[in-house]
Amino acid sequence: MSTLARAPVFKPFTLALVQLGQIGANKADNLKHAREMVLKATTQHSKKPDLVVLPECFNSPYGHVHFPVYAEKIGWTPGTKYEIEKSESESVKMLSQLAKETKTWLIGGSIPEADTESDKYYNTCTVYNPDGDLVALHRKIHLFDIDIPGKITFKESESLAPGKTPTYFDTEFARIGLGICYDIRFPELSMIAARKGAHVLIYPAAFNMTTGPLHWELLQRARGQVIAEAGEKEEIIYADIEPKVLEETRQGIPVTTQRRFDVYPDLRTLTNRKA
Numbered sequence: 001m002s003t004l005a006r007a008p009v010f011k012p013f014t015l016a017l018v019q020l021g022q023i024g025a026n027k028a029d030n031l032k033h034a035r036e037m038v039l040k041a042t043t044q045h046s047k048k049p050d051l052v053v054l055p056e057c058f059n060s061p062y063g064h065v066h067f068p069v070y071a072e073k074i075g076w077t078p079g080t081k082y083e084i085e086k087s088e089s090e091s092v093k094m095l096s097q098l099a100k101e102t103k104t105w106l107i108g109g110s111i112p113e114a115d116t117e118s119d120k121y122y123n124t125c126t127v128y129n130p131d132g133d134l135v136a137l138h139r140k141i142h143l144f145d146i147d148i149p150g151k152i153t154f155k156e157s158e159s160l161a162p163g164k165t166p167t168y169f170d171t172e173f174a175r176i177g178l179g180i181c182y183d184i185r186f187p188e189l190s191m192i193a194a195r196k197g198a199h200v201l202i203y204p205a206a207f208n209m210t211t212g213p214l215h216w217e218l219l220q221r222a223r224g225q226v227i228a229e230a231g232e233k234e235e236i237i238y239a240d241i242e243p244k245v246l247e248e249t250r251q252g253i254p255v256t257t258q259r260r261f262d263v264y265p266d267l268r269t270l271t272n273r274k275a
């Protein structure tokens, strides 16, 4: 069993989710607009949010032809201090500056990342503290490979490589687990985050309109109450996150401590489908 740093005490905080309109072809314009929306999110609400979240792929149109063109080199090494000034990524620099300027935690949606070491592209989310430090980086683990005849065929893995590491990070108000869009469909990932002490799970997303609408609310909800929801257009929504609800629910329905790992087998041994 691995040992973990103790999670921070879960405290009330205000969350702002930024939903952007259509992403255009001009990266500079996309970055400028995302910046304006984060500035708006941190100034227009009666209570300044502690954490702002941007959506998946916010600096680039979504698609195989676009990923390599819009991809940026980030060059992050986990466990080492990232030097923003030396970063080759204009998006990382913009997000870092924005977090610092607004003195807010910022989850920078995701951007196409070009990794020079592996020579691969990833769908990558970066996270900044209110000093502008890059504190976490998540590469989408479950790539959206789908083939529903006559409806949607898309293979993210044709141009992107999958991340290999579940990600969580600590703020002064919560431990937060991260995933990107399709990652939300895999409960194993959220279970790992929860067992590592995460109080909150965040999944920046850009769902397609074929497979998304049936499940996006259900997947986000899992078993709780929806307290804020955006429409289909550009919008900023806010929510006051209240630890008491989580604590009372976990105490009242203690599934966390009642799991029967002695009974559950390695699920890989049970599969009856071709991998």
Ligand SMILES: O=C(O)CCC(=O)C(=O)O
Pocket: 144, 180, 181, 182, 183, 185, 206, 207, 208, 211, 212
């Ligand atoms: O899970 C879904 O329905 C859609 C996922 C998706 O669009 C994505 O991961 O980009």
